[in-house]
Amino acid sequence: MKIKILLSLFTSMFLLFNFNAQTPSLNIQQFAHIPNSGFMVPSELNDIWGWVDSAGNEYAIVGMNDGTSIIDLSDPLSPQEVLFVPGMSSIWRDIKTYGHYAYVTTDNPSTNGLLIIDLSNLPDSANTNIYYYNGPSNSQWGRAHNIFIDDRGYAYIFGANRGSGGAIILDLNQDPTQPVEVADINNWYAHDGMVKGDTLFLAHANNSLFSIWDVSNPSNPILIAQNPTVGYYSHNIWSSDDGNYIYTTEEDNGGHLSEFNISDLNNIELTDKIQAEPGNNIMPHNAFYINDYIVNSYYSTGIQIFDVKTKGNIVNVGHFDTSPNFSGGGSNGCWGVYPYLPSGFIIASDIENGFFVLSPQYKRAAYLQGNITDASSGSSISGVDVEILNNNNNSTTSNVGGVYKIGTLDPGVYSVVFSNPFYQSDTIKQVILQNDSTTIVDITMYSLDPIELNIETKKSNSNNSVSGVDFIITNENFTYSGTTDQNGFFTINNMIPGSYSIYAGLWSFKDYCIESRSIINGNMPLVVELEEGYRDRFNIDQGWTVNSSAASGGWEREIPIVTVFNSLDTCSPAFDSDDCGKFSYVTGNLGGGHSSDDVDLGYVQLVSPSISLDSTMTNYLHLNLWWKNFLGGTSPDDTLFIDINDGTLKENLFYIQGDNSQNWHQLSLEIPNNINLNSFKIEITTADWSSGDDHIVEAGIDNFYIDNYYSTNIINSTNNSINVFPNPTPNGIIYIDGLQEPFEYYLFNISGKLVKMGSENDIQILRKGVYILKIKKEKNVIFRKIIY
Template sequence: MYMKRIILFMTFLPLILECQNSYNLNLLGTYDWNSTEGNDIWGWVDPADESEYALVGLVNGFSCVNVTNPSNPVEEFFISDLSSTWRDVKTWGNYAYVTTEANAGLLIVDLNDMTGNTYWNIFQFNNPTTGQSTSFTASHNLYIDENGICYIFGASSNNGSNPADGAIFLDVAANPTNPHYLGAWNDEYIHDGMVRGDTLYAGCIYTGNLYVIDVSDKNNPVTIGTHPTPNAFTHNAWVSDDGNYVFTTDETSDAYIGAYDISDVTNIQEVDRIQSNPGSNSIPHNTHVDGNFIVTSWYRDGTTVHDVSNPHNMVQVAYYDSYSGSGDGFDGCWGTYPFLPSGNIISSDINSNNNNNARLLVYERNFSGACFLEGNVTDGNTGANLVGASIEILNTFIPNSSSTTLNGNYSCGNADAGLFDVKYSMPGYISDTLSVNLINGQTVIQDAQLFTDPSIPILGCMDSLASNYNPNANISVEFGGEADNTFSTGGYFNGNQHLIFDAYNEFVIKSAVFYADDNNTVTFELRNSMGTVLDDTTYTLSQGQQQLELNFNVPIGIDFQLGISSGGSGLYRNNDGAVYPYNIGSIMNITGSSATSAPDYYYFYYNIEIEVPCVGIITQSYDCDGQGNCFDPGNGNGIYSSLNDCQINCIVESYDCDGQGNCFDPGNGSGLYLSLNDCQNNCILESYDCDGQGNCFDPGNGNGIYSSLNDCQNNCHLTGTYDLQNNKKVRFITDLLGQKTIYRSNNILIYQYEDGTVEKKVIIK
């Protein structure tokens, strides 16, 4: 799982950065057009003499510029065409292929003729083998793979035909000036894409998804994987050299470059995302993989280079900001091309020259592999991983920042090697700064511990019996955001905007204050970063101020949206004076709003109440262990509800024998035997035998003739001369029926002796 990673420009560097518009990219030369704006760019090398050319799309046509001498670019020719904001270029062999959203078809230019007089505009494409065909007059973009297959993206027509607006497959290798039609994929509109082998990586801009498509069978292409991109406006995609990762751009304000693990296309995973200039609201356009680097064009931010040798930790190593303005808007750099044999990078700008028209820029590389910094941040008291802690490498030319993920890990880096200070911070904790020696091309591991600041409110469960107990918490409920709408100017608003916040722990948004212009029914929503509704509630509002119960359950994460379901709410919002971030209880951090062009606007939710309910509380109960000790089984199912009850009743087991062969617990712990087993083994019924000499004894097995000592003594005496003379011992006595009995007078008894003899006696008394 990733956490938000961005390159953060520090507040103390504005003067330095204002005059330093580049780092590790050296401008070698430029070429300006004076009457047109620019669009996309591609490169071409003449195989005859290895001259390098920039092929540049312009609003009013197509230009070929020789950049072999980068300090003195020369336009070789220009082909005028229908006016269009969009014109994209690719090559196959010695031919350039140009698409446009003007209805000019596919422009094919023979680059063998540097006069620019040999070209064709093709509208109809046939397959001479199958008889299939297609026709289009306009298209948004194209790509040509290593097999000479041209992929036309976003096609349309004004002649009544209905071309696929996904991808049209044309074989330019078979006939470069009259490509053969092979088939199409038309599940979704494709804005841009690239192909390697038999796999198409497509930016489906209107679905906000990366699509991975198997195009091995041009008559039956099959989607094999999809994944949403960070800002849900997927513009382009480019695959890594090893084929295991894809990098995307979203063509919208304040968007990201995204990195994805596609080793299993059925389970694509986002592994990182990064911005060139967070907070500026600039728009990324096209990114290209060049070995261990990606080179990207950013409107109003210029050309950037990131080290992606570790796609889980992208690090910016170079940039050249060619446009004088900043922020949201479609100005500045349109495209870039990093594949010339010289190593030079060429970029095309829409309107960056002195008269606000098109410009070509040629850059020299001065960058190397990044220095990587990774580690883990924990609570110094509890050892728990900290989620959302900030890590910032200080005093760097391209300042870098990172946040810890759900497991407390972070990753960031720097363009330059050396000894740097790294600041670790998190709301509710005392910041710490550690030194680290960074090395180009290597990953340094540095862990950190942060300790809570007792002076700062920390929201959390304070019940030690709860499963979510937080020993650092000192409050259970907190209010935050703007307290009311009086802090600045504003008014009632019918648009659909929202607040954006991060959650460092699970909590509940209990309530908030709202101001309504009139009676109206409004649905309030909690959404994730992709806009999916996680929780909502609907109220019929009355005019004026009201506090509403929300009870939104918030999980741990970033870029949540707190807003409304649709426009027309008539809720109050402030249009000035908001100072982000608003931290509430050290677990909710409101970082901004969806109005990226108006960073000081504040929307709808005032005096936000949040709490962390204690969960998983188990009732105390106790059992006795049989040894006189009480314990809590931990499941609430103990016999005793209190420790006192248990201690009163928990007496160590002991047992006595009742003399009848039965064992019993006297209930006071003083029994002769400590276990029932010991008692049962020793508790044998008393019985007695006479030894024939007038003596009584207990044989110890319960089988004596007499049941009491008294009976034995009354009957155990010499009974005749025979007994006395022979001194024989009686074994047992039976009656005439053979049943054992005891001595009785006036009865006939049979005596059996131990020597085996038997004697019949009549005892008369």
């Protein structure tokens, strides 16, 4: 065939030319591309399928938002769109073929059912006939999400708007343009499915499971197995050629491609799972099995090829990014892929970036596997981390039987590290790995003996013990915590040796933090020296309290979980500020959407334990602040205050409002001496006030400490040249003196709500209470507490 000769020729040319230098790829090359704007009716793309006519000419059938496009691939370097069939607008179309007909489902409430296109006259489109089918007259349907057609001429409609949206089975043999319904599987909603021989496999997205059916008699499908999938939203399912394994995808950020051994339907086993770009939240879509490979479309990262020849050992061996402008989670990018053209080409549809003709080079991985056992008992060890060094963080974990399997595309001589928190780590060197070959490395591991660790807490530069100190000693596997006794001692029994982070704290002492320390024996006590003073990096709970009237977004001492808006604007932080440890105080920490746990409809207040300072010194409060306030139909108007309160007098140290959103940054604030420094508290209050628009309000506090050292970030809340009087005011009228116009003022109640603003020298306050007056002239800002 001419098309096969072209493929061979251009595969050789790829040794000399780079056809797609700006698109990240591995073992997949681009032959052709039609952008969305290059179609007869430009619109976004959805799913894709292929078809071959009796003369061997290849075609792509592409679902689009406004119809179905057919592309002639006779010249793979210059594909030509030859037909467009308009249809109802929908972002979901799916296509399969049987004989010389294409069958197209559309997931839109207004559609006319199953579109049937007669392809027999292609590439001539003038005499193309189309038909519609929407079920029996007494049980019709219009929309459906997906379709599959088996080799016997039975079509399976998935997710139709009838019943539970299961699988409707149609016989195409009597008249391909007038299908006959023979059965309806109505147990669960079916999002996708396929048939291998006489077995139907269904992916039930909403139920996070797959089911297996005997359809040897399509008129009488019999449920023979069901099994949960790995994660949320079981989107797609495909079978191996021998029918002993199936592969599923979960359409979710960070979702997996999973492999299940179904050779024994009474004991279905998950044998492996893999993510594309672990940690980047890539969302998989549709996976297809071909010659012991899986070709999988992923939204933001394009096409991925996985070697699945060695069962239980999925290895990534190729990729092509159809959407270099997108990354991370979400459903922008590559929708569909079709790897079954006789020429060997892969065709792909990208929602925003169009149609691609791709040439894959299928390569086998080099495989490594073995058994891991305990040196003393000979029993299998599960949960052992196995990493091939200098191989892109390539690692796996031994299963419950102590078996591990791992692979790499790159042959070579490697060192392999075996580690488990209960065992001594071991490194095996000079491990030779070759493509399409399995290297066996069995290993025995020696357990670690638990130790007894004595902890002693004392004042720095003295031998005086400190009692009541809370501590946490932790790593990714173990956490030990406690409180030292009246003599400053605590003992941890049966501690597993290793590298740990150590946190300790007691209010009125500066907290203790070491991010990594090796603890391998208990011969010497762990001595924690604490310096008197105030520092809290929030790794230990030192007794801060929370007050709140808000519906959500209360202050929490946690490791921050990021939230974002429109994939661009960070709302809550992804990590704590740049200090020792990982904790901070943040407002709401559920993660998820931008408004899932921000401050809503009220205030949230964080209050320190009591502080006592030397009034003969000039004292400064330092902390790192996170503040975000945006979104909504109006300008954000929410607030954050930092106040000092001795129980009688309350002074504002710092104020910020919505138009000053900031990531982590340091504040240094002078603590005024007019309050009782023998006993006071710091209050940090932020609020979301109901103003008709829902604004995002997120705040964070970290790295809190007090010292006597001046910083370039000092903000002074007083200015002796400005006089605000009378204060207290007997009648609610106050005057601003000593400041030339123009200037602006903002008056806030004690909860932080803006009640008045203006630019005049005299201000009328309507209601009795305590207020904060913010006066702003150019870049200078001062605050005054006002009492009426």
